[in-house]
Amino acid sequence: xxxxxxxxxxxxxxxxxxxxxxxxxxxxxxxxxxxxxxxxxxxxxxxxxxxxxxxxxxxxxxxxxxxxxxxxxxxxxxxxxxxxxxxxxxxxxxxxxxxxxxxxxxxxxxxxxxxxxxxxxxxxxxxxxxxxxxxxxxxxxxxxxxxxxxxxxxxxxxxxxxxxxxxxxxxxxxxxxxxxxxxxxxxxxxxxxxx
Amino acid sequence: xxxxxxxxxxxxxxxxxxxxxxxxxxxxxxxxxxxxxxxxxxxxxxxxxxxxxxxxxxxxxxxxxxxxxxxxxxxxxxxxxxxxxxxxxxxxxxxxxxxxxxxxxxxxxxxxxxxxxxxxxxxxxxxxxxxxxxxxxxxxxxxxxxxxxxxxxxxxxxxxxxxxxxxxxxxxxxxxxxxxxxxxxxxxxxxxxxx
DNA sequence: CCACCATTAGGACAGGCGTCCCAAAACTCA
DNA sequence: TGAGTTTTGGGACGCCTGTCCTAATGGTGG
Numbered sequence: 001x002x003x004x005x006x007x008x009x010x011x012x013x014x015x016x017x018x019x020x021x022x023x024x025x026x027x028x029x030x031x032x033x034x035x036x037x038x039x040x041x042x043x044x045x046x047x048x049x050x051x052x053x054x055x056x057x058x059x060x061x062x063x064x065x066x067x068x069x070x071x072x073x074x075x076x077x078x079x080x081x082x083x084x085x086x087x088x089x090x091x092x093x094x095x096x097x098x099x100x101x102x103x104x105x106x107x108x109x110x111x112x113x114x115x116x117x118x119x120x121x122x123x124x125x126x127x128x129x130x131x132x133x134x135x136x137x138x139x140x141x142x143x144x145x146x147x148x149x150x151x152x153x154x155x156x157x158x159x160x161x162x163x164x165x166x167x168x169x170x171x172x173x174x175x176x177x178x179x180x181x182x183x184x185x186x187x188x189x190x191x192x193x194x195x
Numbered sequence: 196x197x198x199x200x201x202x203x204x205x206x207x208x209x210x211x212x213x214x215x216x217x218x219x220x221x222x223x224x225x226x227x228x229x230x231x232x233x234x235x236x237x238x239x240x241x242x243x244x245x246x247x248x249x250x251x252x253x254x255x256x257x258x259x260x261x262x263x264x265x266x267x268x269x270x271x272x273x274x275x276x277x278x279x280x281x282x283x284x285x286x287x288x289x290x291x292x293x294x295x296x297x298x299x300x301x302x303x304x305x306x307x308x309x310x311x312x313x314x315x316x317x318x319x320x321x322x323x324x325x326x327x328x329x330x331x332x333x334x335x336x337x338x339x340x341x342x343x344x345x346x347x348x349x350x351x352x353x354x355x356x357x358x359x360x361x362x363x364x365x366x367x368x369x370x371x372x373x374x375x376x377x378x379x380x381x382x383x384x385x386x387x388x389x390x
Numbered sequence: 391c392c393a394c395c396a397t398t399a400g401g402a403c404a405g406g407c408g409t410c411c412c413a414a415a416a417c418t419c420a
Numbered sequence: 421t422g423a424g425t426t427t428t429g430g431g432a433c434g435c436c437t438g439t440c441c442t443a444a445t446g447g448t449g450g
Contacts, residue, residue, distance in 0.1 A: 006427080006428090020307065021307050021308075022219075022304065022307040022308070024217075024219060024220055025219055025307060025308060027406075027407065027408085028407080028408065028409090029406085029407085037428075037429085038428070038429040038430065038431095039429085039430085039431090040410090040411085040412095040428075040429055040430055040431070041427075041428050041429065041430095042408095042409095043408095043409070043410065043411085044426090044427065044428075045427095047409085047410095048408080048409080049408065049409090098306075099306065099307065100303050100306065104356050104360070105303055105307070107356075107359075107360045108295050108300055108303065108356060108359065108360075109217065109304070111293075111294065111295065111359060111360075112215065112216050112217040112220060112294065112300070113216075113217070113220060122360050122361065125357070125360050125361070147369065150357060150361075150366055151370065151373070153353075153357055154350065154353035154354050154356070154357040154366075154370060155349065155350060155353050156353065157352070157353040157356045157357055158348075158349035158350050158351065158352040158353025158354070158356070159349050159353070161299050161302075161303060161349070161352045161353070161356065162320070162345060162348055162349040162352055164302075164303065164306060165299070165302045165303075165306075165317050165320050166317065166320070166345075171345055171349075174342065175346065175349060178346070201397080201398090222436075222437065222438085223437080223438065223439090224436085224437085232398075232399085233398070233399045233400065233401095234399090234400085234401090234438095235398075235399055235400055235401070235440090235441090235442095236397075236398050236399065236400095237438095237439095238438095238439070238440065238441085239396090239397065239398075240397095242439085242440095243438080243439080244437095244438065244439090
């Protein structure tokens with residue numbers, strides 16, 4: 001007895017395939033084969049390929065929200081929570097080395113396809129951006145919290161892309177170390193700030 | 196007197212289209228329309244689509260080499276040359292905001308397509324990597340020159356991706372500033388820095 | 391002039407694509 | 421059980437793709 005509905009299995013397979021092969025290069029036949037259903041059955045659950053993409057993006061949004069909330073429940077300081085974010089590069093390093101960043105990859109591809117869902121995909125980035133911004137603000141860096149959030153996001157993104165291009169997992173580990181050091185060295189609110 | 200042969204015009208159009216629409220999503224018809232020739236004529240110049248891709252990669256390799264050599268001819272120090280590299284994010288900011296990094300985009304896509312030319316595309320990254328490595332070595336950082344080169348490459352790549360995702364040119368300018376400061380602050384080999 | 395070769399246009403071809411239809415199967419519940 | 425609904429499998433449709441062929445064109449040298 002599988003607790004998963006067919007629809008969920010389709011979305012999960014599509015999520016997997018969109019990450020490894022890209023959205024455009026993944027066909028209905030690919031997804032159907034992965035799920036183990038007939039292509040015709042597809043139309044019952046999703047009218048168009050774009051509908052599947054929307055469902056995949058929704059799934060990733062939900063998963064991201066859950067992950068961010070989990071990090072907040074660990075009861076530590078903002079520096080530790082930001083470190084959790086950085087550490088996902090390590091947790092997912094095997095897949096990152098092979099397929100890059102799932103969010104960045106999707107956003108880039110949808111931009112080139114001029115796809116209507118590109119803003120939806122970017123919203124996943126925004127989720128991280130706002131969460132990081134909140135953490136930096138809690139560190140007393142409310143003034144440049146967004147700048148710091150974007151900076152860290154960009155560095156993580158670059159690390160994923162380069163690690164994938166050069167198939168280099170050690171590079172991820174080295175850069176993760178630098179980013180963790182950078183967070184730790186950031187000055188807390190207490191003393192002199194510009195007013 | 197047309198300075199450009201049809202073949203060169205095809206490669207140039209393909210280069211343009213591969214950047215904006217991606218390799219897989221660019222069809223022979225698209226290229227033919229851009230160049231203004233018939234689709235049938237194509238086969239005379241390029242037997243396969245992969246052959247066009249190879250020619251485009253070759254073109255980009257050549258253009259990159261020329262650019263790197265030009266920076267070396269400016270007769271300044273390694274810090275200034277590295278700054279030239281960082282500044283291309285500014286020079287190309289309009290296109291980067293819309294289409295991301297041409298190299299990173301191609302490498303990522305070819306990885307997802309599991310294309311045989313992905314190593315060729317990565318070689319363009321390697322060109323920058325080795326050049327940057329040489330500049331850092333000239334600054335007396337021979338010991339960690341490659342690490343620094345990869346670090347800068349990754350940061351540039353991340354900036355391009357995020358700027359494109361958020362359609363944010365100001366972010367490019369801010370990050371370029373940080374990177375230039377970072378280069379300037381790097382410690383020279385023995386004594387004080389120049390200029 | 392003619393012959394020759396490089397270049398071109400147009401279209402044929404098979405295959406894959408997203409989309410869509412419909413009849414059979416499976417399930418639900420009075 | 422039987423009627424009605426949900427879910428499934430198989431396949432058709434038109435379109436676009438990369439590839440490939442062939443006849444026509446254009447310019448050049450004998």
